[in-house]
Amino acid sequence: MNALKQTILYIFFIMGVAFTSCEDLDDLNTDPTRMQQANPGVFLNPVLYNVSSYNWERYNSFTFHLMQGIVTTNSTGGLGWYYMTDAAGDGTWSTYYRWLNNIKEMEEQAGELNEPNYEAIAKVLKSWLYQILVEGFGDVPMTEAIRGDEKIFTPAFDSQIDIYRTILQELDSANLLFDETQGLRYNPEGELLYHTETPASGATSAGIVKWRKFANSLKLRVLLRVLDVNGLNAKAEIMKLINDPVAYPLFESNDEAALLPVTGVYPLEAPMTRPQDFTSYKALSEFFIDHLKEWNDPRLPIFAQQTTNDGVKSYFGWPSGYNTVPSFNGSLPNQGIVKAPMKLALMTYAEVEFIKAELAQKSIISSDAASHYRKAVEAAITQWGAIVPEGYFDNSETKYDNSLERIMIQKYYALFFCDYQQWFEYNRTGMPEMPVGEGVPIGNVMPRRFKYPSTLQRTNLANYQKAKESMGGDDFNLKLIWQK
Known part of the structure; x- marks a missing residue:
């Protein structure tokens, strides 16, 4: 019995040591400097960095080519010739819904913790991504999207007008939610975009203002x-x-x-890990280079490299959509713009001023279109670290001439490396006029949208078919509600 008793006691002793050791190891494996539970601040920086980096990459691989800014030198079957693949928008769809x-x-x-600034920021980011989704595809899931926790695995698609209506409501709600006397308590070192800090008592948070x-x-x-979309009352909302500006402050610099x-x-690495890939088998286009040369624009050496032809060193662009490979050297894009430190554009101040210039040009607002145009161009130039040359606006090709065309050609450059915005603006206005090269096959035209991912037909067929019926099809040339 004594031997049995000793054995039992020994077993309990070993078990006790084991449990104690596990508890000790748990303590050792707990980082006291890190929060053990998620909070709204944990999600903010990853969303900002990953989506902005993805958008930069999509400009580089898609918009840059489609909008005739860059020409491939080893292939005539790409986007510059308006060849679109059915899967062109698949990555945007999956990436955006993942981060949404x-x-x-x-x-x-944020709502559970009563953190209005985080809640407002979430609404802004959500609106930003849905705006690109609806303008890239048309009808997309929104109301029932990302609700797998509620067993909604095949979400219905919302109509474009309902999506826009929701976006506008969400942005209004965000504007009212922001508390400029508070910062972002779960990002004590500041979030990535505006480095928002908690202000001193009675002070204003500069980050939340932005x-x-x-x-x-x-x-x-x-x-x-x-x-021009009926049912959204856009003109009245713009005037409001x-x-x-006190109730609805906008970018001012x-x-x-x-x-x-x-x-x-x-x-926080640059989106392109190998800068040499930026210039491999590529040349900037005549369209892109020649305007900057004509304007004597200080962005030209920032965006492009000089090359030599017939003993002349200068900037030379290749024709877009060429039929025969050009026999001269084309200027490569400047690798410097893909190297960190750098800035990834979500939305620029120049874009705001170009919007105001267009609204004034159309007499929708009463301010001076020429003044907004000038501010926009200056902002677009200085954003890249360049200085606006004296007399820049004396050039007959750069001064404001009361036309929408003049606004849109400069806006094209202001939207350089800003996701799909050049493409969207072209599909809204038809400007600037895009060159169609001799090698572009008859029937190949600027696409108006992405096709829906093929996975939808396997995983959400019924709602895909409803969306297709509502849209009038699922092809690249289908007009969206805001397109001319």
């Missing part, structure tokens, strides 16, 4: 896009926005613009 799921979690936690301006500037972009700084230090 994180934004949803951020917004819900976030609020981003919300209203984004709303202005959306209202311009749907300016413009006429009350490049310092306030939504430009995400990337240091190049891990984990």
Whole structure:
């Protein structure tokens, strides 16, 4: 019995040591400097960095080519010849919905913790992504999207007009939610976009002021896009926005613009890890180069490299959509613009001023179109660290000539490396006039949208078919409600 008793006691002793050791190991494996539970601040920086980096990459691989800014030198079957693949929008769809799921979690936690600034930021980011989705595809899931936790695995598609209506409502809600006397308590070192800090008692948070301006500037972009869409009352909403800058503050400088700084230090690395890939088998286009040369624009050496032809060193662009490979050297894009430190554009101040210039040119607002045009161009130049040359606007090709065409050609350059915005603006206005090269096959034209991902036909067929019926089809040339 004594032996049995000793054995039992020994077993309990070993078990006790084991449990104690596990508890000790749990303590050792707990980082006291890190929060053990998620909070809205945990989601913010990953969304900002990853979506902005993805958007930069999509400009480089898609918009840059489609909008005739760059020409491939080893292939005539690409986007510059208006060849679109059915899967061209698949990555945008999957990437955006993945990060929208994180934004949803951020917004819900902000509500539970009574953190209005995080809730407002979530609404801004959500609106930003849905605006690009609806303008890239048309009808998309919104109301029932990312609700797998509620067993909604095959979400219905919302109509375009309902999506725009919701976006505008969300941005209004965000504008009212922002509390400029508070910062972002779960990001004590400041979030990535505006480095928002908690202000001293009685002070104003500069970061939250900028976030609020981003919300209203984004709303202005959306209202311009749907300016002629019935049922959204865009003109009245624009007047309300413009006429009350206290209630609806907008970007007023490049310092306030939504430009995400990337240091190049891990984990904030540049989107392109190999700068040499930026210039491999590529040349800038005549269209892109020649305007900047004609304007004597200081952005030219920032964007392009000189090359030599017949003993002359200068900037030479290749023809877009060529039929026969050109026999001269074309200027390569400048690798410097893909190297960190750099800034990734969500929305620029220049865009806001170009919007105002267009609204004034159309007599929708009463301010001076020429003044807004000049501010916009100056902001677009200085955003890249260049200085506006004296006499820049004395040039007959750069001064404001009362035309929408003049606004849109400069806006084209202002939207350089800003996701799909050049493409969207072209499909809204037909400007600037795009060159169609001799090698572009008859029937190949500028696409108006992406096709829906093929996975929808396997995973959400019924709702895909309803969306297709509502849209009138699922092809690249299908007009969206805001397109001419």
